[in-house]
Amino acid sequence: MPVSPLVWGVTITVILALLAFDYFFHIRKAHVPKLKEAAVWSSVYVGLAVVFGVLVWIFGGTDMGSEYFAGYITEKALSVDNLFVFLVIMASFRVPREDQQKVLLFGIVFSLIARSGFILLGAALINSFAWVFYAFGLILLVTAGNLLKPEPEDADAEANNVIIRLARRFFHTTDHYDGDKLFTEVDGKRMMTPMLLVMVAIGGTDIMFALDSIPAIFGLTQNVFIVFTATAFSLMGLRQLYFLIDGLLDRLIYLSYGLAVILAFIGVKLILHALHENNLPFINGGEPVPVVEISTAVSLAVIVGVLVVTVFASLLSKAGKAQTAINNARRHATAYLDLSYTADPAERERVFNLLVAEEAQIRQMDRKYRDRAKDVDKIREQVAEAHRQHAEYLSR
Template structure:
């Protein structure tokens, strides 16, 4: 792999940073500042806008920087976007674990995106400095990716990425927090004292997991390009629009049951690519006497084709899988029941959630008998659904719910 360095002027860097900051500020003032629940149409439209901006930027790189630089950008962006979708699974767990009202989830997600941009920028420059100083860092990055791929294949969910990781346990121990939310405020008054709300804790959780995600994503993209500018912009454009994508894919995330296998294949592929590149530029004394090793390197074009191909196969296989469909319906029913019972307080939205729950139960009844039998054996789920129906009947009797159509 012949290393190509893209020379970027300070003016281009400044304009890029201003443009990305402007998009974040626009997102806050026009979408997030007023707490609301994005409609599917709104989420789809703005997701398309951000994807379009990323593609337009890539075309600009292709025209001004040449075919190789354009291929490196798109390979990096597609990989980072796929990893960001995987991150949405963890965000979903965190937001549900902390029982964040849906109208307030946008603020948490935008904070996570901004924090991730800042943290990953630091990791990017640190990674670039290490690569420029130590060629053996490619061995380390390759090993990290191979280990991560192995963990994904085994289905291991690190406790550090759960809603009860060490960052949250430390925060709960040393910070005085309220029992409930006060809108989207970070502070409230409880028993005459100013205390933190759980909103701050969930932001800490999102920020902590973002740092851990960077340990996978930054080595992965450096395996596709060593241009700091391309690494930064591909990472930034993969994160912009992630909030809208969350609300767009909320009902489909659980359907992508083979995504982790696809990501494992991609990370392992990039890990091998990094190690081959490290061998090609080897100066480690105990490998080939410190001399470069004549090995075949994987081109960026082949990498891009492989990444897109694996993702396409993974998504299609997931969408066609009866198991994936059953898993989607079960997860959606559980999520809606929990939100109806323990999270949402707006009566109008509670009633909407309940009707969504009824729709999911209809989907469950449409599944083949072997899947319905497995679902009936999930005592916790069945009791949760029964409790949701009981509470709805009690609220209707007390006049606490509105009546809306499905």
């Protein structure tokens, strides 16, 4: 079903208005969102996405509605997985907690721009070359295989990519933040702050994410309007979701496996569709191959089913609980010991209280799960040092 220019215009205006609202009412003044604030606004953005999907279903029909929800759920799951990398990057650059919102909003805006470009390119390729479905399918199968590989131990190195190293080498950069400013003056010289570098790192990472997510959603629908809106609404509220599930990200230990299954499934779906539309001369003499095509309803059921199983398996896993508590204890101890983490005394007290709560959980767990953590002795030293410094602070 074709979408009129008026509908396109209204939709883009609404999305831009939401981004502007997010900046002027939540981010302009640096602060650390409270749990209630993050929960409320995460719910609002998910609610808006659902309402939009219902409108698509009513005015566009069952097929468009199903395609939108399948695309939205898939892109949302991939976005949550992206938060892991954002967390690593911001930890590597030691971004102050109260300034992380601006970095995340930049990431969302840049991601939306990058994905819009890839959507237009993908649509043009699909309309001109049927073989693109083969390429997209293979990209997703390779991505699914990569998700099953163990993560490198030095994950923080991801933030120090080539662009960042070149920026540090050829431009004057400071070692310290100046609030949320991108540039500052040191001894009369204008210099870049780490805030600009972390935004470059986030932007570069967004481009890599787009290479995976756009083929995934084109495997569910070739309707450019649905592809764009499902992608855009999946990014809306990602900033709030980051602060809402920050401490739970490590808990989803099976998420990568679930995403691997979903991407592999969509990859197979794309290749089947490519065979059905085949015009490559070396495959079946350039004639379409009679294969079974997977419907949108089946795709939606598989995506939802895999995600439900993945999330519940992660939340019920004892190993997942232990890993979450230990990783959070390490993160909270590191944050407390890092004086550049935040200038807000209340935030530092909050972090210490979270550390104490994580320690209480760890002590109640089976030793076999606790001992699986990497660098456990180093973590214990960090926690002990955090307690020592906090006692020293209270004694002043």
